[in-house]
Amino acid sequence: MAIVFWDAKGVILLDILRQGQFINAAQYCSTLECFRNAIRRKKPGLLRRGFVLQHDATPHSANLTQQWLQRYGWEILPHSAQNPDLVPSDFHLFGPLKCHLGGMAFETEGDLVGESKNWWHILTLISFE
Numbered sequence: 001m002a003i004v005f006w007d008a009k010g011v012i013l014l015d016i017l018r019q020g021q022f023i024n025a026a027q028y029c030s031t032l033e034c035f036r037n038a039i040r041r042k043k044p045g046l047l048r049r050g051f052v053l054q055h056d057a058t059p060h061s062a063n064l065t066q067q068w069l070q071r072y073g074w075e076i077l078p079h080s081a082q083n084p085d086l087v088p089s090d091f092h093l094f095g096p097l098k099c100h101l102g103g104m105a106f107e108t109e110g111d112l113v114g115e116s117k118n119w120w121h122i123l124t125l126i127s128f129e
Contacts, residue, residue, distance in 0.1 A: 003028075013031075029064055
C-alpha cells in the first residue's frame with residue numbers, strides 16, 4: 001500500500017507499507033508526522049502560511065488522527081468517501097502508475113517497490129500543471 005502526499009509541483013512524501021501491513025489511525029498519524037517533516041524540508045514556509053489537506057483514506061476520521069490534526073491546526077477539505085470523483089490521486093497518480101507498471105514482471109516485492117519509487121521520483125521532477 002502506498003500513501004502519497006502531493007501538490008501541483010509533484011510528490012512531497014511517499015510512504016510504502018510492507019506487504020500485509022494495513023493503515024490504521026496510529027500508522028496514519030506516524031505518516032502525517034513524516035509528511036510534516038517532509039514539508040519542512042521541501043517546502044519551507046508552507047507550514048506557517050497554511051494549506052488545505054484532502055484525505056482519501058479512512059483513518060483520517062479516527063479520534064487519534066483528528067487530535068493530531070487539531071494539535072497542528074491543519075485545515076481539511078471535506079471529502080465524501082462515496083464520491084470517487086473527488087479523489088484526484090486516482091486520476092493523476094495511481095492511474096498513470098498502473099499504466100507504467102502494466103506488463104512488467106517483478107521477481108520480488110522489493111523490485112516492484114523500487115520501480116514504483118523510481119516512477120514517483122520522476123513525478124517530483126515534472127509539474128502536474
